[in-house]
Structure formats: structure tokens, C-alpha cells
Amino acid sequence: MISLDSVIADTSALIGIDSQNPGPLEGKCAEWVGNRLTDAGLSPARMPVAEGRDNVVARVPGDPAAPRLVLLGHMDTVPVGEGWTHPPFGAAIADGRLYGRGACDMKAGLALAINLLDALTTGGRPPRGDVVLVATVDEEAPDMAGAHRLVESGFLRPDDQVLALEPTGMRLRIAQMGLRWLTLRVHGRMAHAGRAHLGIDANHLTAKVVDRLKTVFAALPYEDPVLGRPRFTCGVFRGGVATNVVPPSCEARLDVRIVPPMTPKQAQALVERVAAGVVAEHPGARYEIEPLGAERPPVRAADDAPIVRGIRTAYQTHTGQPVPVGGADGHEAYTDASMVAALTGSTSCTVFGPGATDQAHTADEYVPLADLDLGAHILWTLVENW
Known part of the structure; x- marks a missing residue:
């Protein structure tokens, strides 16, 4: 299982690293992610994107005949801006919320992915298919260079099931403007x-x-x-x-x-x-x-894609309710998964993650701790049912 305490600690540590884009960018964040994955017993690799900017890739091997679960989490954030009442890099916790720049967009999602790989590595049982994390650069910029490099590298496979753990208010973002x-x-x-x-x-x-x-x-x-x-x-x-x-x-x-x-x-x-x-x-x-x-361009995942069916089943398992789709879940916000779908034509790319898009890019950005808890359970069940 994924440790909620560890997810909170890693989200807090990531918030404490200034990775504004434009600004300091992702160098220190990528170093932290690489070290954290190494400490978990993995062998992360760097995928150069630009001078001093690398995607970080790690994999827990599973059955090579099964589709891979590819988790995307970008390391950059938008600029801090003004109007904060909580320190933007302080990772303050109040009223069941974790505050800071990047809290929901998307260092909480990145922390969930890291802890999934950690739990799989220490669990002693390989997943049914490879579980891959790609921590990307430059998602918050016009060019989305990290996602472009990922596609251009040839790393992705046609049957990969791609999930960006971006903030959706724990709703399934099956389509993208x-x-x-x-x-x-x-x-x-x-x-x-x-x-x-x-x-x-x-x-x-x-x-x-x-x-x-x-x-x-x-x-x-x-x-x-x-x-x-x-x-x-x-x-x-x-x-x-x-x-x-x-x-x-x-x-x-x-x-x-x-x-x-x-x-x-x-x-x-x-x-x-x-x-x-x-x-x-x-x-x-x-x-x-x-x-x-x-x-x-607009993109949409297929209703019968394994990643979509898997999230629907896992959500139902833990909440007793169908996963919400549509409405106020940020279909307007383009993600790395959307760009992968646009560049490859894949209909197995979707978005689901902790925090609401309404809180992204705002002063006093936060992620609810309850979303981290539910996200940890859903991710674990998704992989168990793969």
C-alpha cells in the first residue's frame, strides 16, 4: 500500500523546492526526484530536454506482455505571484489542506506517483505490467518541451496507458479542450x-x-x-x-x-x-x-481504454460511486497527457489527480489531504487490478 504520511512528506519537500517557470526551473527538483527514487531502490534515468533541464524516468518492471502504466508528473510551476497568506514554499498544513506553490499543480500528483513506485518496489510482488514514472520539465510553458521530448525520444509504446496526475478534483478528465x-x-x-x-x-x-x-x-x-x-x-x-x-x-x-x-x-x-x-x-x-x-488540438480518451476502465473501477471500489466526468474538472487546462495524445494519436491518455484546477495558479494554492488519501488508494487498486 501507499503510505499517506510519506505522500504528504514528499509533497511538502517538493513544494519547498522553487521550480518556477520562468524562474529557477526544474534542476533542483529533478535532482531531488532522482535521489528520492534511488533511495526507493530504483534506477532513475535522465532524458535531456534542454541545457540543464532533464525529464526523470523510472520503472518498476512487470509482465512485458501487458500494457505499461505510464504516469506523468511535471516538476515546474507557474510563478508565485502576489497575495499569499501562507508562505508559497512553506508547505503549511491548515484545516486539512497543504498549501504552497505547486501543491496541487502538480507536486502532490508527482508525490503520489513516486510513492506508488516506492510501494511497488518494497512490496516484493511485481506489478502485472510495467509501471513507469516520467517527471517532466516545461509543462507550464507554451512549448511543453518535456512532453515533446518524451514523444520524440521513441520511449512511448503504442499500447501505453498514460495518466497525468494533474489536479481534477478527483474527477476523470476524459476529454480535453x-x-x-x-x-x-x-x-x-x-x-x-x-x-x-x-x-x-x-x-x-x-x-x-x-x-x-x-x-x-x-x-x-x-x-x-x-x-x-x-x-x-x-x-x-x-x-x-x-x-x-x-x-x-x-x-x-x-x-x-x-x-x-x-x-x-x-x-x-x-x-x-x-x-x-x-x-x-x-x-x-x-x-x-x-x-x-x-x-x-482537442483530444479524447476512449471509453474502453484500459486506463479509463481501470480508474472507473478503482474509484467505484473506494467510494461506492461512479467517478465523476465532465463539469468543473479543468477540461480547459492542457496537460502533458493531452500533448502526448495530440502528438501520437493515442486514445489511451487521460488525467485524474488530487486538488482542483480552480486552486491551480492561484495565491494560497492548496491540495486537500483527503484527495491525497483517496488518490493513494485509487492508484494502488488501479495497479492491483491491471
């Missing part, structure tokens, strides 16, 4: 604000594009029974020189979330059409759009 990030730059003409008619206000044009995109995406006729409707957000808006100067340029970073049958290319083409239409209304202006990061 697609995502395209885009950078929009609009170029106008600088002029004195007192003679504004001689200039072209790039801020104004960019705002018109963003406003029109909000309307266009809200009117799209697509709605998925699990994922819901497409969503559009302008997350960054920068422009202007001074208060009394007509802005000559403006940059906006756009977040487009899509559902089937849309593709990232279709989403980008739609943004292009809207931007072109607005800019055409203002002779002398121009625009450019650049993709930001990797394409992330």
Missing part, C-alpha cells in the same frame, strides 16, 4: 494627440479586433457535451508611447480554447479573418499574427 495561443501585433501611425486625426491609433484597432473576436467566438455553433463551447481571452495587451501620443503599435496575446470539430489551424484562420477585416477599415494600418507555442 484544444488550445491555440497567438500573438497579434497591430501597427498604426504615431502622431501628436492634439492632432490625433493625423495618426492611426494602434491601441484602438487592437481593442476593436479583440472585441470583435469575443463576439465571433461566442456565436460559433460548436458545443461539445463534455467540453462545452469555445472560449476566447485576450490575456495580454501592451501598447502606447506616452499619454499625449497616438499609439503607433500594440501587441496582444490571445488565448483561444476550441472544441471539436475545430482545429488550431482553423482557430488561427478565424482570428486572421477578423483582424484583416478590422485593419482594412483603417487605410495605412497593418497587422501580423504569430503562433505562440505548440499547437494543442
Whole structure:
């Protein structure tokens, strides 16, 4: 069995390691994970991704004829930000919650995976199939370089059953919204604000594009029974020189979330059409759009995939209830498992883990200790029933 006390201790230790991305990144975290796995009697290996950034891979061997269970856990976190009342690296426990940056996203899930391998190693009985942990880098960045390197390395097999232990509120995330990030730059003409008619206000044009995109995406006729409707957000808006100067340029970073049958290319083409239409209304202006990061199409696991059936059975065993699917479980948040599915075409990649997506990337991020307890039982039963 998996020790809950050990999971809590390892989650706390991981929270105490600053692995912000951008920031210190994952070096110290990868070293800690490697040492922890070595202490458990395993032989972890490094998979180089970039200078000073390695995925960490470990395996408990089982029946080579059975599909492997591949657990994914990323080591990086988003920046700390402001507004904390608990120390972001303090791993404080209060009211049944463990607080800190990365508590739910996703050092708790990583700790669960580590302790599963530890328990299997010391248990004296090999699992029915290989159980593999890949601790990845760069999940929180646009390129998701760790997941890309994992696929490019040829390490994965067609029948691998892939599980990212990301925060889902202990709900099964069987489907994943697609995502395209885009950078929009609009170029106008600088002029004195007192003679504004001689200039072209790039801020104004960019705002018109963003406003029109909000309307266009809200009117799209697509709605998925699990994922819901497409969503559009302008997350960054920068422009202007001074208060009394007509802005000559403006940059906006756009977040487009899509559902089937849309593709990232279709989403980008739609943004292009809207931007072109607005800019055409203002002779002398121009625009450019650049993709930001990797394409992330919508993906879905098969209902009959062993990993999906296994989680459903294990959850029912320990709660007496069917595992919840859909709703507020973070189908909007792209994961390493989603990227593996997108790059390989696998329908055996899914997401299930402790903590709620609503708490990820927030001040006073936390993971409920009850989720760690339930997660430990479900993971153990998943492997026992493999």
C-alpha cells in the first residue's frame, strides 16, 4: 500500500523546492526526484530536454506482455505571484489542506506517483505490467518541451496507458479542450494627440479586433457535451508611447480554447479573418499574427481504454460511486497527457489527480489531504487490478 504520511512528506519537500517557470526551473527538483527514487531502490534515468533541464524516468518492471502504466508528473510551476497568506514554499498544513506553490499543480500528483513506485518496489510482488514514472520539465510553458521530448525520444509504446496526475478534483478528465495561443501585433501611425486625426491609433484597432473576436467566438455553433463551447481571452495587451501620443503599435496575446470539430489551424484562420477585416477599415494600418507555442488540438480518451476502465473501477471500489466526468474538472487546462495524445494519436491518455484546477495558479494554492488519501488508494487498486 501507499503510505499517506510519506505522500504528504514528499509533497511538502517538493513544494519547498522553487521550480518556477520562468524562474529557477526544474534542476533542483529533478535532482531531488532522482535521489528520492534511488533511495526507493530504483534506477532513475535522465532524458535531456534542454541545457540543464532533464525529464526523470523510472520503472518498476512487470509482465512485458501487458500494457505499461505510464504516469506523468511535471516538476515546474507557474510563478508565485502576489497575495499569499501562507508562505508559497512553506508547505503549511491548515484545516486539512497543504498549501504552497505547486501543491496541487502538480507536486502532490508527482508525490503520489513516486510513492506508488516506492510501494511497488518494497512490496516484493511485481506489478502485472510495467509501471513507469516520467517527471517532466516545461509543462507550464507554451512549448511543453518535456512532453515533446518524451514523444520524440521513441520511449512511448503504442499500447501505453498514460495518466497525468494533474489536479481534477478527483474527477476523470476524459476529454480535453484544444488550445491555440497567438500573438497579434497591430501597427498604426504615431502622431501628436492634439492632432490625433493625423495618426492611426494602434491601441484602438487592437481593442476593436479583440472585441470583435469575443463576439465571433461566442456565436460559433460548436458545443461539445463534455467540453462545452469555445472560449476566447485576450490575456495580454501592451501598447502606447506616452499619454499625449497616438499609439503607433500594440501587441496582444490571445488565448483561444476550441472544441471539436475545430482545429488550431482553423482557430488561427478565424482570428486572421477578423483582424484583416478590422485593419482594412483603417487605410495605412497593418497587422501580423504569430503562433505562440505548440499547437494543442482537442483530444479524447476512449471509453474502453484500459486506463479509463481501470480508474472507473478503482474509484467505484473506494467510494461506492461512479467517478465523476465532465463539469468543473479543468477540461480547459492542457496537460502533458493531452500533448502526448495530440502528438501520437493515442486514445489511451487521460488525467485524474488530487486538488482542483480552480486552486491551480492561484495565491494560497492548496491540495486537500483527503484527495491525497483517496488518490493513494485509487492508484494502488488501479495497479492491483491491471
